[in-house]
Amino acid sequence: MEFLILFLLLAVSLCSISFFYLLRASRHRRLRLPPGNLGLPLIGETLQLISAYKTENPEPFIDERVKRFGPIFTTHVFGEPTVFSADPETNRFILQNEGKLFECSYPSSISNLLGKHSLLLMKGNLHKRMHSLTMSFANSSIIRDHLLDDIDRLIRLNMESWTDRVFLMEEAKKITFELAVKQLMSFDPGEWTESLRKEYVLLIEGFFTVPLPLFSTTYRRAIKARTKVAEALGLIVRQRRKQREAGDEKKDMLAALLAGDDGFSDEQIVDFLLALLVAGYETTSTIMTLAVKFLTETPVALAQLKEEHDHIRADKRESRKALEWSDYKSMPFTQCVVNETLRLANIISGVFRRAMTDIHIKGYTIPKGWKVFGSFRAVHLEHEHFKEARSFNPWRWQNNSSSPNVFTPFGGGPRLCPGYELARVELSVFLHHFVTQFSWVPAEDDKLLFFPTTRTQKRYPINLKRRYKCGEAL
Ligand code: HEM
Numbered sequence: 413m414e415f416l417i418l419f420l421l422l423a424v425s426l427c428s429i430s431f432f433y434l435l436r437a438s439r440h441r442r443l444r445l446p447p448g449n450l451g452l453p454l455i456g457e458t459l460q461l462i463s464a465y466k467t468e469n470p471e472p473f474i475d476e477r478v479k480r481f482g483p484i485f486t487t488h489v490f491g492e493p494t495v496f497s498a499d500p501e502t503n504r505f506i507l508q509n510e511g512k513l514f515e516c517s518y519p520s521s522i523s524n525l526l527g528k529h530s531l532l533l534m535k536g537n538l539h540k541r542m543h544s545l546t547m548s549f550a551n552s553s554i555i556r557d558h559l560l561d562d563i564d565r566l567i568r569l570n571m572e573s574w575t576d577r578v579f580l581m582e583e584a585k586k587i588t589f590e591l592a593v594k595q596l597m598s599f600d601p602g603e604w605t606e607s608l609r610k611e612y613v614l615l616i617e618g619f620f621t622v623p624l625p626l627f628s629t630t631y632r633r634a635i636k637a638r639t640k641v642a643e644a645l646g647l648i649v650r651q652r653r654k655q656r657e658a659g660d661e662k663k664d665m666l667a668a669l670l671a672g673d674d675g676f677s678d679e680q681i682v683d684f685l686l687a688l689l690v691a692g693y694e695t696t697s698t699i700m701t702l703a704v705k706f707l708t709e710t711p712v713a714l715a716q717l718k719e720e721h722d723h724i725r726a727d728k729r730e731s732r733k734a735l736e737w738s739d740y741k742s743m744p745f746t747q748c749v750v751n752e753t754l755r756l757a758n759i760i761s762g763v764f765r766r767a768m769t770d771i772h773i774k775g776y777t778i779p780k781g782w783k784v785f786g787s788f789r790a791v792h793l794e795h796e797h798f799k800e801a802r803s804f805n806p807w808r809w810q811n812n813s814s815s816p817n818v819f820t821p822f823g824g825g826p827r828l829c830p831g832y833e834l835a836r837v838e839l840s841v842f843l844h845h846f847v848t849q850f851s852w853v854p855a856e857d858d859k860l861l862f863f864p865t866t867r868t869q870k871r872y873p874i875n876l877k878r879r880y881k882c883g884e885a886l
Contacts, residue, residue, distance in 0.1 A: 444777050445779070447480075447481040448481050448486030454491070456488025468859055470793055474496060484499055493783070494784065495783070495784045496785045500791045502786065503791060510825045514766065514771075516764070517765055517766040517783060519623070519764075521621055525634055527642070527687065529683035531684060531691075543830060546665075550595075551833065552833055559595055560837065562594050562595070564845075565734065566590050567845050569601070571845055571849055577855055577874070577875050578873070578874060578876060579872065580872040581867065581872050587838075588697040593605050595664065596685055598666075599648075604644075608644055611641045612641060612689065614633050614637035618637075619634075621634070641686060648666070649685075669685075691829075692834070695760065696835045698757065698865070698866060699753050699754060700842050702860070708852070710804050713807075718847045720743060720745045724739050724844065739844075743844070744810075747809070750840065752808065760823070761787060761788060761862070761866070762788045763785070764785055766783055788821065797818045852876045853874065854872070856870055858871075
């Protein structure tokens, strides 16, 4: 009897699973979903995705599926059916239709930790207003007239304290964090910034965990860190409100938020600042580190870059002044190196969105509510768009005629990265001081990894020698 019940249960389960798959396959055909594989119930192809990106190969998950199904395919990752696009036109369509056909959609671990008033999660008119406010605080003329001096000064200050062996990734993170704190709230580096940064490290670690405090120590730690960061920022916001009432005005992002017509609450301002600090911190510092790694592995490019910067430095021999806007504008090869690092390293590999309605594209339907991932990295690493796409070749940018759809490291459309120019300036100034002040060799072999984010396994340890004393001419 027991055997019969067991047999019946097994038969019912098998029938239900087959029925589920048949139903899904028939809906698949009816809707003309992009081809693909939804994998196992619930987990889909998540494990394949994670294990693929833990290797050194930059795009194994997408490469394999593009070969089988073409540049738009269906999969099922992180608990949801998802359409992946490795097609530049489709990616452009996704970016341009933000807020009309698609809306941004972050995993709940990230949205919980960022807070609902962060720019990355805002929608509609408020997003439009705050996006343009952020753009106006980081545009070329603000950088030229106000931010460049601090960028130059803080980068030099950091490099002065380096010993003969550093973990470049750590140093670069410290630099970008200090720059962001200065630009957002006019705070110079000190113990306060460093202890805030330590909490940030814990907070960001929580982005890629299961957002269940009971199951994940990392997530619990991240929530605690978020509370501490919010308290610290909240205190600054309250102090600055008082100073403003007393007529003491500063010229930074926080001042713009306090002066805005919207009458933002402290909580709104804290969420907003907290997310801006995240957005420019890991991204820019990773590109700084990887530019150095790629240059180290490509000595001819490094020699050409050094020549460009030694020339700028030599011109400054008399005055020994900080870098000026005209110096930044006379770094053509540096811009090639920055572009090539952004293309090859792709710290933001693409964007997740959610379809707001059934969307018809390229003969397929993306059903309402489905997730979509527009992969920039897949396009950037495709030989059809970039010759020998997987090797570091900064010279390709000297006569570049690639369309803007194809190279999108900063996204596009209404959510175009508002920090794109700022990041370029920070990267260029960093490279200038790095190559003019130091010669270096890697202290250990270090691998590039792509999960959960693009980074090197050992934080890129290097041995340094000073080429000249800080402040001295070459
Ligand atoms: C190499 C450095 C950087 C890269 C590669 C990068 C890349 C990106 C990308 C691809 C997006 C679009 C995300 C989407 O569409 O969902 C984005 C958005 C954003 N970035 Fe950057 N970023 C960098 C540096 C910065 C810096 C320095 C800031 C500081 C101001 C910044 C602030 C932001 C913000 C606030 C958003 C959200 C915009 C919105 O949702 O409206 N980023 N970034």
